[in-house]
Amino acid sequence: MANERSNSSAIGQTLIAGLWRENPVFRLLLGMCPTLAVTAAVKPALTMGLCVIFVLLCSNIVVSLMRNLLKPHLRILMFTLTISTFVTIADLFLKAFQPRMSETLGPYVPLIIVNCIIICRAEACASKNGLFISIIDAIGMGIGFTATLCVLAGIRELLSTGAVFEIQILPLGENGGWFTPWAAMSMPVGAFITLGLLLGLVNIISRKKT
Amino acid sequence: MDTLNTLLMGFISIVLINNLVFTKFLGICPYLGVSGRIDMAFGMGMAVTFVVTLSGTLTWLIDHLILMTIPGLEVTRYVCFILVIAGAVQLVEMYLRKFFPVLYDSFGIFLPLITTNCAILGLCPFINLWEVGNLLEAVVLSFGAGTGFTMAICIMAGIRENLNLADVPKSLRGAPITLITAGLLTLAFMGFAGMIK
Numbered sequence: 241m242a243n244e245r246s247n248s249s250a251i252g253q254t255l256i257a258g259l260w261r262e263n264p265v266f267r268l269l270l271g272m273c274p275t276l277a278v279t280a281a282v283k284p285a286l287t288m289g290l291c292v293i294f295v296l297l298c299s300n301i302v303v304s305l306m307r308n309l310l311k312p313h314l315r316i317l318m319f320t321l322t323i324s325t326f327v328t329i330a331d332l333f334l335k336a337f338q339p340r341m342s343e344t345l346g347p348y349v350p351l352i353i354v355n356c357i358i359i360c361r362a363e364a365c366a367s368k369n370g371l372f373i374s375i376i377d378a379i380g381m382g383i384g385f386t387a388t389l390c391v392l393a394g395i396r397e398l399l400s401t402g403a404v405f406e407i408q409i410l411p412l413g414e415n416g417g418w419f420t421p422w423a424a425m426s427m428p429v430g431a432f433i434t435l436g437l438l439l440g441l442v443n444i445i446s447r448k449k450t
Numbered sequence: 451m452d453t454l455n456t457l458l459m460g461f462i463s464i465v466l467i468n469n470l471v472f473t474k475f476l477g478i479c480p481y482l483g484v485s486g487r488i489d490m491a492f493g494m495g496m497a498v499t500f501v502v503t504l505s506g507t508l509t510w511l512i513d514h515l516i517l518m519t520i521p522g523l524e525v526t527r528y529v530c531f532i533l534v535i536a537g538a539v540q541l542v543e544m545y546l547r548k549f550f551p552v553l554y555d556s557f558g559i560f561l562p563l564i565t566t567n568c569a570i571l572g573l574c575p576f577i578n579l580w581e582v583g584n585l586l587e588a589v590v591l592s593f594g595a596g597t598g599f600t601m602a603i604c605i606m607a608g609i610r611e612n613l614n615l616a617d618v619p620k621s622l623r624g625a626p627i628t629l630i631t632a633g634l635l636t637l638a639f640m641g642f643a644g645m646i647k
Binding site (some may be wrong): 270277367 | 451463472473474475476477478479482483484524525527529531532533536543565567568571572576579619620621622625626627628629630632633634637640
């Protein structure tokens with residue numbers, strides 16, 4: 241991909257790859273912990289997605305810039321150090337400007353450090369490619385991840401509270417509506433089963449396409 | 451007697467009730483990835499238990515003895531944590547290779563993988579969050595977290611070995627059915643919730 245840098249179709253493909261063909265959650269099964277943990281509602285999922293985009297973008301830029309200086313056996317250590325620096329920045333930013341959201345997400349913000357997506361992109365893309373491709377790749381992957389989180393969170397929030405983004409969509413039983421919230425959906429059970437069924441759905445769709 | 455009680459309660463709570471895998475979603479990657487065979491799962495569990503006990507203790511010590519005593523240094527917490535964990539994994543790897551080559555061979559690829567196991571880094575902020583007051587408690591909790599992980603991954607591997615014989619719909623084979631199984635398993639473990647306050 242490196243020698244096709246100027247080719248605009250390659251850039252477009254890199255961008256789109258993260259959304260579907262190499263979607264980090266559905267296709268590569270990376271970054272499962274945050275995917276499952278923060279998707280009880282759309283808002284924290286979106287915040288988490290934005291944090292990941294920020295960290296992914298910054299770490300891809302830095303790794304791509306220092307790729308020629310890296311010693312092979314110290315590579316992973318340098319990646320994790322770079323990532324943890326940016327995660328600290330994101331964490332402090334959230335604490336300062338979104339204290340309530342920071343409390344909801346809790347330890348899952350520092351856990352972005354060990355989010356496999358970021359190390360995987362640093363290893364597979366940024367340490368081999370130039371700055372420009374790395375940025376495009378980070379944006380594509382980040383948006384793919386965020387979109388997946390939001391879909392999962394949307395389904396879970398809708399079924400567990402009848403609302404999406406805290407806007408009531410299904411009328412609740414206690415207010416004279418017909419919808420009974422599924423409490424299990426906001427618990428870990430809901431996360432595992434919804435993601436499992438979604439993966440099955442993705443398998444069906446991609447099989448039909450080919 | 452009182453401390454023993456607290457320690458025992460803490461241990462049971464982190465193994466069964468606040469199990470890292472089932473309630474905190476930590477360590478899901480190896481939980482889904484290497485739970486195909488029960489012996490591999492057990493090896494992974496043992497390696498994680500070892501590293502998590504070591505790094506949980508070390509990070510607690512560093513956090514309380516160094517980072518908290520010097521104001522402003524707390525910012526570097528995560529950088530320190532990940533350094534300690536990566537260092538601990540490296541040390542364990544070198545030590546095993548030198549003195550227990552058989553054990554080293556059986557751990558194989560799992561050891562380096564542990565660095566990015568969320569269960570280990572995840573436990574450090576959780577220990578911080580639960581305001582663990584003394585060293586002994588931190589050690590017991592870290593060990594309990596490892597034990598809980600081993601138990602979870604072994605149960606999962608046992609189920610998946612039998613799942614190979616089952617007739618699963620084509621599109622659900624592999625990861626999807628594993629996730630659904632994990633969901634049902636979580637449901638079972640929810641029965642322990644509220645056992646200890």
